[in-house]
Amino acid sequence: MRSLVVTGVMALLLGLSAGAASAQSQDPVIAAASDLQFAVEEIAAAFAEETGMRVRLSMGSTGNFARQIREGAPYEIFMAADETFIEDLHADGFTRDEGDLYAIGRLVMVVPHGSALEADGSLDTLAAALQDGRINRFAIANPEHAPYGMRAEEVLRHRGLWDDLQPFMVLGENVSQAAQFALSGNAEGGIIAYSLVLAPHVRERGAHELIPEEWHRPLRQRMALLNNAGPVAEAFYDYINGPAAREIMERYGFVLPGDE
């Protein structure tokens, strides 16, 4: 009886290992900044439908991906939320070329339903709430490695709220996580990516307002093919630059380079 169980388990394991690993190992992996969570998913789905080719998506913070790429991570395309990361990687020889600007990002202030705060792009309500002591938690992405977090810091400093907000700040690993924190009901709100709140199931969780883009350095989002990019990655890269993808990007609030 015991040997039967052991044999069964072994067979299962070996079967699993033979099966799953090979199937998807050919599709290229795209590293995409978290603000692209919904936009790039849609683009990839459209790409698959149109060409029959598939890509695998990995979402995370731009800074994190840049580090991983330097350590040899096998991504074939890197879609960063801040072009300086692409420029640095290119200077160090990790990308094929300088890449392309694919979008300009925007920041929003967001509050969940029932928050003590109101969504206000000028952040006046935030300032007032801070004065009144109505703020418990406020979420942004981690400025150490997430471009949207860096911009949020710039915005807050611009308004002189950065220091006062320190004790209440919650940092997301990337801007998606920051959005999660901001809208979970456990915080009064946060500053996150515009593209994220445009997804219907996110939008319905709260209210948002755009923050003036003059208050921060522009979010020039650039992408590039990495050294080991193959034909499928190249095709996808071109697709992102094409009309179908651009239309999707627009729906997610990304100002496109052509309209700049």
Added chain:
Amino acid sequence: MDWTALSLSLQLAGWTVLILLPVSILMGRFLAYRRFRAKGLVEALVMLPLVLPPTVFGFYLLVAFGANSPIGQFWRETFGHQLVFTFEGLVVASVIFNLPFAIQPAQRGFEAIPLEVREAAQCSGLSPWRSLMRIELPLAWPGVLTAMVLTFAHTLGEFGIVLMVGGSIPGETKTIAIAIYDRVQAFDDRSAGIMAATLLAISLATITATFWLSARIGRRLS
């Protein structure tokens, strides 16, 4: 439900158990029987992953196996790709990180064998290998089994190290624990909930089945 991620998690746990089983038996036995001056140090080293935060471990693993390390470069030259960010890299990390779970319960199992019984085995003409197979393992197996179950369950749930050493590459290093994290960030609570419940169910089932099995075998032997 991300079946690929689930499959990855099960494979990672499975391979870890497979590799650590002989380590568990041999190291557990060695530490149970021998007394030597460096023993305290060895036991502390084995216990280290229990007390270190996963991120510290992940950091040192990256330093040790990453692209800029001798091991990483050797791997790249031999196999054509990195050790980090691959399933194999996860297995290496998982094996190291699970050492205390694999060794300590097994060590307790071997320690529970009365010294005179082991001596009687030697004096009955049993070589160390025969003694292990016919006397010691039949007596110490509950400890070894506990070690393997803990290792399996712990690997299924491992997150920090997997993320640092593996990244989140679908089909390669995106285990179910990471997939759950990923879905939460994508505001997809439904998928996250399904996967979390599945992981919980698998873990419970594994542990329950193992202890049921061990009770049966225990009854048979006593």
Added chain:
Amino acid sequence: MALDVMARASAPIPLDIAFRVEPGEMLALVGHSGSGKSTMLRTIAGLWRPTEARVAVNGETWLDTAKRIDLAPHRRRVGIVFQSYALFPHMTALANVMAAMGHVASGERETRARRLLSLVNLEGLEERRPAALSGGQQQRVAVARALAREPAALLLDEPFSAVDRATRERLYREIAQLRSHLAMPTILVTHDMEEARLLADRMVVIEEGRVIAAGTTAEVMFDAGALKTMGHRDVGASLPAVIEAREEDGLVRLSTTAGPVWLPRADGDPGTQVRLRILAHDVMIARQRPAGISALNVLQGTVTGMVEGEGPGVVLRLDVGGGEILASLTARSVKALELAPGVSCHAIIKAMAIARDDTRSASAPRP
């Protein structure tokens, strides 16, 4: 075929012992706990290596520290019965015995094992696990397992200490019977001199890692140094007796080779064979049959030997109708009574105990 042992060490206990055991001989290693006797067994078995030692059996060297020879225990054809028996708990009695038969062709193992188990009177219990066996039965399995190895030397480490007195008596008889099958040198480790006297041919008395007396059991029993080591008080002898009847006034009568004796209490039905333990200091001597004394048990006997102790003490050996008892006197009394080998006298026994369950020993009323 003989076993030669020499061992010297300074830690964990000081050790300086050497002896030799002939084939078919049983040697008793007697001493208190910590004296080094178990250490000697472990050295022979290969479970411990003293700083300086030599063990040779049958011409084969098992251990020689000078020549850096040290065979692992599983390479030494040694059979050892541990104090705790150390049976393999997950195996049946039969499997335990078969486990030591690695050197036997697998087809033959079961037959031989069964034969051994029946030799130690365990027929019918082969399929039992140790947990389902009594102490005495476990001990027998341990003996069978040790013999299964077909050892060149048999070592018994206080094999009877964990068993109650009644079982012990039975086991003594069985071991005695087994002796005829034991052609190899055997060592019995014990702290009980009486046990050594009953079972062994020769004795080595050890104290603090040194030999203080060695020789045949008779020689050693009267060695002054040995007596002092084991405590003069421990010196005694035992007489076989049979319970005869419970008399009207409550006393129980037993018969011995030297005549009837009475005890206030003796559990057992008439016909039960027992052993009466009589300590030397519980025996007084009279040249004539005494009259008007309270002691009930007086046996007639002849002096066969005398041993001077330290100081004024002397121990007398008496033959009482074939059995032997010992009496402890002062040298002055010996002189006054003109006692010498060959002289006839009467032994007045103040107390004796039935060698049985220790919690229920009987003693004769003191005068």
